[in-house]
Amino acid sequence: MLFSKSFIYTLREDPKVAECLSHKYLLKGCFLHMVSSGIYSYLPLGLRVLDKINKIIQKHMNKSGAQQLLMSALQPMDIWKKTGRDKDLEEVMFKFKDRKDKELCLGPTHEELVTELARKYVRSYKQLPFILYQIQAKYRDEPRPRLGLMRSCEFIMKDAYSFDIDQQGLDENYAKMLTAYKAIFKECGVDFVVTEADSGVMGGDVSHEFMVGSEIGEDVLFCCQGCNKFFKQGKECPECKGSLTQQKMIEIGHIFKLGTKYSSVLDASVLDKEGKRKPIVMGCYGIGVSRLFPSIIEVNHDDKGIVWPKSVSPYDVSLVTLGGVAFDDAAQITHVLENSGIDVLFDDRDIAAGVKFNDAYLVGNPYILIMGKNYSKNNKIDIEVRKTEEKLSLSKEELANFFKKEYNI
Ligand SMILES: [Zn+2]
Known part of the structure; x- marks a missing residue:
């Protein structure tokens, strides 16, 4: 590519709107264009990086046996009313009516829609297990969009969903995703920590978070000065008795064992070997792709600019x-x-x-x-x-x- 023909128009000065280092470098280097607060366009240079991140994700997801699909961003509200999450997510949902007065939203997440797919197409335990995933824009009406892509109103997620006949199957798929995620983040050039976490609004019992250490992070972990292990809380390391210091973290991935929370409410069930009807056992697995993108910069830069890892650089x-x-x-x-x-x-x-x-x-x-x-x-x-x-x-x-x-x- 000739620079003179490229759509690269770097800024001489640091942009005033930049709230952190990655935000500054993304705007200054012409990777991103800020449309308005919390809304961004990926310019050609940024899209080259995004495509490479997505390819790494696809490679490891496909290797684990997961199949990619693309669900609609527009979702009917009735399905959200069935799970009650229209209330849980009321404040951040972009909701509106179409010309026939039907209530719609721009999907902030896709558990409802994907469970509906399983209900429609899956009848027998013989069709299980499987994992579906997509890479797609999601929408949240953020009260306070900040730090560029870190907290924006339109953001890209890789979300995956596993479907099993029982808990043992879920455990196996969960372990597969844990492995795939570690490989994805490693290849993208970020040092990450995995911790057990609260499941929050997703429900279910077990969940793990993937986090990157950074001053701009909104989460906090406690790092042992002795053995470098991370913990959710405490003053002293339970393993080596070293002292713990607070470390701010950026969450880049979160995986959940959902169990039958969504399948039982939305009636996604199959007949088991004995011909008995059972709700499908589910897991869900998210990567904040548009958050991973600036996180890579937060941990790969110097005073002059970004130092992209070879795996995701716009050009070699x-x-x-x-x-x-x-x-x-x-x-x-x-x-x-x-x-x-x-x-x-x-x-x-x-x-x-x-x-x-x-x-x-x-x-x-x-x-x-x-x-x-x-x-x-x-x-x-x-x-x-x-x-x-x-x-x-x-x-x-x-x-x-x-x-x-x-x-x-
Ligand atoms: Zn320790």
């Missing part, structure tokens, strides 16, 4: 030409790299070197290639590895091999 490398290095030479390097599967953002603009570097840091690709003096004199391309700040000089021939190794391709 930024290529910067300096001085009189010919466009054709840089275009050829870009071509060679792209042919080996490396995505290049080639800054071909005729502007000051400082501006090019500044933008390369704001975009945050993990490698910056520099074709300047060292290229004109010695035919060498300089590489800045953002994460380690390591600097290398390689010949054209060595370059493709270097990246093939770095990216295992």
Whole structure:
């Protein structure tokens, strides 16, 4: 991609509306556009990152045997009245009537809708178990939207639902999701903690939360200074007696054993082996995708900008030409790299070197290639590895091999 043709318009100044570091870098680097408070558009650069996060999620969900679907964001209110959650979520639901006076809402979550699917299509225990998931926008009329994507009115969730004949089946699917989630967050480049949590408005008995440590987090955990384990509360570590200190955390995932809370109310039941009717045993599993996105930045950045993990960066490398290095030479390097599967953002603009570097840091690709003096004199391309700040000089021939190794391709 040529920078001069891209929809990347970085800001020189820190945006005044930015409430935290990730919010600042997302606006400054032209990843996001703030439509109004709590409402955002993903610009081309942001969508490239979002797509990569989604692909990682899909890979691990599909590997676990889950099947992707896409449910409607518009939901009839009558189904919410059946579970009584129209009352629980009344304050945050976007509700309205259609032209026939039918009450609708923009879905804040999808337990009701997915349980309804099971009621309609599943008759026998032989159709169980299965897991369905989707990646979709959800809506909450937030009283106080804040911190950019962290708490917004329209947000993207990956929500999954498991369906089993009994508790043992649920336990197995729950364990599968726990494993998949750990793999997803690890691949996205965030250090996370898993804790047992309250089930709150979702109901059910067992639940686990996935959290990332950050000053802007709205949740609190207690971290042991001795063994680094996290706990929900307390002053002393129950395991090593070390002292506990408070740590703010961002919740990025939450999984629940729902049991039959929704299936019994909505009459989603199957005939078991003995021909007896039984409510389906369910679990639900959420990842706040649009919260994971800025959380990655909160834990992967420096003073200059975002340092994206290789797995989710918008491009693999930024290529910067300096001085009189010919466009054709840089275009050829870009071509060679792209042919080996490396995505290049080639800054071909005729502007000051400082501006090019500044933008390369704001975009945050993990490698910056520099074709300047060292290229004109010695035919060498300089590489800045953002994460380690390591600097290398390689010949054209060595370059493709270097990246093939770095990216295992
Ligand atoms: Zn301890």
